[in-house]
């Protein structure tokens with residue numbers, strides 16, 4: 027069921043100026059997560075300033091942009107940050123504008139490319155998407171190749187989240203740059219999601235034709251995108267003063283802005299969306315009478331935090347929480363549950379409480395292959411003296427062991443045959459685990475395979491796995507399975 031909320035009265039929120047103590051643990055369902063500050067600071071030598079994108083790299087470092095123009099590799103264990111590119115003299119840094127999205131090449135070990143989006147000044151504010159090569163000897167990003175530039179910018183409403191799809195095309199969200207005629211104008215690249223090849227050329231199968239970067243239109247300012255294991259591309263989008271949106275992005279879709287806000291549900295909106303080609307309604311909105319400012323999205327697919335497994339996590343700036351979003355496991359087109367974490371006041375009254383979150387403003391998120399989650403907290407914008415401003419924070423279930431059994435849930439047996447194996451293998455799961463996420467985990471705790479238990483008996487070809495011992499794990503809130511899988515030579 028898609029949820030929407032209605033306010034009967036508009037409440038004024040009040041700033042909480044008292045700095046809240048930083049907790050050492052937080053609770054998620056039956057799981058206790060240890061909280062550790064990896065790095066914190068306000069643009070001092072060792073600190074950071076408005077971390078905008080954090081992404082886990084195959085080198086086990088966090089790759090990070092800061093909005094004022096610095097790209098870094100952050101050692102998540104020691105908190106040591108190393109600058110790999112300084113764009114502070116190039117980037118136009120003002121309000122929401124600056125250095126924004128970052129995306130690593132999906133085959134980074136063989137193709138060490140890093141994609142960046144930033145605003146710059148050239149007869150007005152513009153936006154550029156550029157590709158760099160990471161030189162592991164010098165430890166720097168080098169040889170920039172501009173993919174797209176001259177995208178109209180502004181101090182606000184400029185995207186720009188980046189995501190590479192499995193077909194090696196790059197998506198980039200662009201905002202309406204405060205020019206509301208742009209999102210419905212197919213000759214403008216603003217208020218869109220753009221799709222390009224990794225050299226900046228236009229894919230021949232782009233939905234608006236082989237000379238158009240447009241992938242979807244009618245966007246106001248989307249800043250979250252994730253491709254889920256079900257193959258669906260989900261996106262979060264900032265609404266004006268109401269109607270933040272949660273959308274499924276389809277090629278050629280029209281998301282309505284500025285003629286439609288949130289659901290297409292008023293007389294003039296229905297006239298507008300009927301006239302649009304391939305109008306797409308959101309799955310959910312937050313809310314019909316206020317906004318929360320949704321940002322980054324990830325899919326959590328690890329048994330370390332079973333309450334989150336197989337769900338999306340979305341960072342929220344203004345309403346200061348982490349939102350857990352569960353979609354149906356049939357076709358993934360409805361939100362079946364959502365939960366507000368780390369802000370009790372907002373959870374109790376979702377349209378009136380701000381500046382009361384455990385971690386203040388949450389802008390970005392990434393997860394490690396061992397199931398740890400890292401949050402990037404933003405600097406102050408609403409109110410002052412935010413305890414967590416400009417931090418990278420680790421959340422870790424220290425009681426989770428990749429080879430252990432979670433005592434809080436009931437363990438059920440999964441049949442695996444043949445075992446040892448090195449090819450097509452049968453997994454027969456217990457009924458209780460239907461719909462749960464499952465993973466195959468190596469001895470270092472890294473996920474090497476993941477999926478959803480959508481049949482009790484699943485046939486999986488493990489011939490790509492290296493020989494050795496693995497664990498097959500699946501879990502929901504009540505049941506878990508942990509079985510040894512031996513891949514033979």
Ligand SMILES: [Ca+2]
Pocket residue numbers: 079080081322390391392
């Ligand atoms: Ca991220």
Ligand SMILES: [Ca+2]
Pocket residue numbers: 271281282283286287288306308
């Ligand atoms: Ca919309």
Ligand SMILES: [Ca+2]
Pocket residue numbers: 286287288289290291292295
């Ligand atoms: Ca509406």
